[in-house]
Amino acid sequence: MSASTFQIERALPAAHPTAHGAPAAMGATPTAVRHHPSLTTTVPKEYVHRASVAEVMLTGWQRLGAHHFTVSAQWPRLHGYFATVDGHHDPLLVAETIRQAGLLLAHTEYAVPLGHQFLMWDLSVDTRPEHLLITSTPAAPEIEVTCSDVKHRGTTISGLHLNVVIRRDGHIAATGAATFNCTSPAVYRRLRAARTGPGAPTPLPLTSPLAPQDVGRLSPTDVVLSPTSTPDCWQLRADTRHPVLFDHPVDHIPGMVLLEAARQATTAHLNRPCLPTAIHSHFTRYAELDTPCHITAHTLTPDPAHPQQVLITGHQNNTPVFTTTITTTT
Template sequence: MLQTSAPTDIVDTEAFRGLTTTAPREYVHRAALAEVFLTADWSRTDEAHFTLGGQWPRGHSFFGPVGGSHYDPMLAAETIRQVGALLAHAGFDVPLGHQFLMWELNYRVMPLLLPVGGAPADLRLDVTCTDIRRRAGRLAGLSYEVVISEQGRTLATGNARYTCTSPEVYRRLRADRLAEPATAQEPPTAPVEPRSVGRTDEFDVVLTPTERADRWQLRVDTRHPVLFDHPGDHIPGMVLLEAARQAVQSLTPVGRPVLPVAMDSTFHRYAEFGSPCWIETEPAVDYPGSPERLIRVTGRQDDEILFTAITTVAGLPS
């Protein structure tokens, strides 16, 4: 007869101590483990300062290397977003199930330090919380700044601001939208030519052409496993940032990839399903003596501004 013993917690065994694991996917509001860019080794210095670990993969199904050589700056944006969710749950005891509304998300990467190397980029993230707001003892909102570094070199910096609310309050605020799940939406509109926005597959395109070269309709395909990682009642903010990136790429001749080296984004309201969202760019502004250009991308829905993204673009470093 087989002898059995009491179950052992694998994390507590000596062999597994000190090894790297991803942060819980629930803590960064992701369903797929492959989309978690933070690791479980985080620590707190004081009420407002944290140190986190992270990793950028050498290859990714959506955030792949730009031009086949440089990390996609959108990885920085998504990493900064995940930091905010992790802080709320692990640092400020916000229960899972609370809803978050991102009001600002900004980043800047250092292009010369972005080439993809022979191993994934193991990251250190130093986080400073600058505006901690509570209501009835519970976290109501947070602003934070992030420095992303690898082996002592700063790869990117950024900051964000969000508010969070309980499931009960959220259900009252969004009752009409919660009754219509994303899966019930109409089929996606036609994509622009993928190569014109730096993509190779129509599935990854988030813009639909219009009669104007500087205006597109947001293309929403809830089947996309990265942009729509899990069901929701509104279009995620990262879809809007990807629309901004594809819009500025379209202003460059086909086959010449550009890096969105910086993006200062402000979100004014939820992006809703079932109503067209229009993406527009203003003429690029060149910095004298610099290879960078500054482009304003604006999203509008139902005749109201949805978001703005002041995007700085540059060519790939030689």
């Protein structure tokens, strides 16, 4: 399917009111017509690689130019996992929205078939917290997306970079960017044969979580770090049964789990709740489910009177898997 707009217009069955507000008799000519506004729905969940409709943030899109689009979204005031941070929408919710926008446009506007696999190389978010405050209604951000470095393969593409500006009520609430490649199912099976075929390794047993309050969480089931004997070093805790972090079966640790590990590591490292204002991540290889992934953190800006930057690194078998730099308010 390829489309340049997505909108639902659905007439509701209702009697036509008369000029006095009472329903007109059968066959009578109405003197006034009630107009119903268009109804909101999410985009198909398959376009954003989610199994649960509840985890779809996007509600529509429109092409403005060859590589220029707008995408509409809705952020709930209270989400089942993305935390309310000091009265603000979670910056990781913004990151998830950017991820979904890239997938949506790849499938609908660049003809990437459903079933293709995506590999994210980088994802960045810079927020303006004053425009991410939670109000009395769900937020309805408008997302401007410009795609570049589009790599073509036949009638589809093999990758692209997107730059994003997210506006809320006319104000810029966040900016961001992401780069990804996409591969066919056959290529992915060859690439990941040792991890997906017969005899594929099983995930590590689930390790004990840190105390939820130490990483800004309320429930131990939402903690993705386990303690180690080394200061400012933790083991990634990947609960493949988690209904949001592992929305559907995968053969590796999703990038959003790594971002959450970076956020929790920052909170534990600084020993205080924090609101990330910028998250810049680079992913260098698949994070495997059957190998311990160690997460380390150290401060790049030591002056606690200023916004602090923390560098988080994930390693498996002493090989870097990802790096994230988080800037946080004081």
